Amino acid sequence: MRTSLNDLRAAEQYILGTMPLDEALVFQARLLTxxxxxxxxxxxxxxYTLLRIRQRRHVKAAVEDMHEQLFADPTKAAFQEQIFSFFNPEKL
Known part of the structure; x- marks a missing residue:
C-alpha cells in the first residue's frame, strides 16, 4: 500500500514537472523497466487530462451564465453600455 502511494506521488510530480531532475531521471529509468x-x-x-477538460467546461459554463445574466437582462442596459464603451475603437 505504501509503495503504491509513493508511486502515485512520484508520478504526480513527474507528470506535473515538479520532480527534481535527478529524481526524474531515476523515475524515467523505472518507467523503462x-x-x-x-x-x-x-x-x-x-x-489529469480529463480533469482539465472538465474544469474548462465548468469555467466556460460559469462564464456563459454570467454573460447571460449581465448582457441579456434589459434592466442592466447602463452596465452593458459601460462595458461596450471600453471596447469602442474611437476611445482607444
Whole structure:
C-alpha cells in the first residue's frame, strides 16, 4: 500500500514537472523497466487530462451564465453600455 502511494506521488510530480531532475531521471529509468508503473503513469496522465477538460467546461459554463445574466437582462442596459464603451475603437 505504501509503495503504491509513493508511486502515485512520484508520478504526480513527474507528470506535473515538479520532480527534481535527478529524481526524474531515476523515475524515467523505472518507467523503462517497469511496465506496470508505466501503465499507471499513463492512466494518471489521462485522468489529469480529463480533469482539465472538465474544469474548462465548468469555467466556460460559469462564464456563459454570467454573460447571460449581465448582457441579456434589459434592466442592466447602463452596465452593458459601460462595458461596450471600453471596447469602442474611437476611445482607444
Amino acid at each position: 517497469n511496465p506496470t508503473l508505466r501503465c499507471k503513469v499513463n492512466l494518471q496522465r489521462k485522468v
